[in-house]
Amino acid sequence: QLQLQESGPGLVKPSETLSLTCTVSGASISSSSYYWGWIRQPPGKGLEWIGSISYSGHTYYISSLKSRVTVSGDTPKNQFSLQLSSVSAADTAVYYCARHGYSDNWYFLDYWGQGTLVTVSS
């Protein structure tokens, strides 16, 4: 059974870098054709895809955050990570990691972590 678990600080100071890790069990992040992504939900708002990394290490980011976001993978540890720099209160959100599963040519987010709340505050 595939499981994903987010970990990292729950409180980050403004202007600092938010760092989260997603530990994957039950599948390898280097398995062919899968992507692994980060999604967030600010309080009272909707879901926002942030960025993803492919099985081969290619990365993809939402345009609005591209200058501040890095998604990276650690194959030996079977983890992938999110770094978001120069954070502000607007980055306060529940952060989810998820797998982009696929069927034929169709991609979708089929497995999710439980989410972790990150608050940006001094």
Place this chain on the structure above:
Amino acid sequence: DIQMTQSPSSLSASVGDRVTITCRASQSINKYLNWYQHKPGKAPKLLIYAASSLQSGVPSRFSGSGSGTDFTLTISSLQPEDFATYYCQQSYRTSWTFGQGTKVEI
């Protein structure tokens, strides 16, 4: 990035009602459209992928349709456990944007 617009933003319904939610893409996305259900404090759940394919284990009262820019999620007979927020998401390009969500409440 492709913009996704859902309507309505919220709706009130009763158990047994037929509910329809629409999603419009800012450009044609073929059938690269997924639907998710999200309840407070839980991870989102995939309902429909490729616009109309039901994810394994999802009740058949959920159905999806559409292609190009206009899509629909239908719940044929609303059940108590279906009160939640629903999101569409495009997977046409490697920039997987969501709609703003539709909250289904009593």
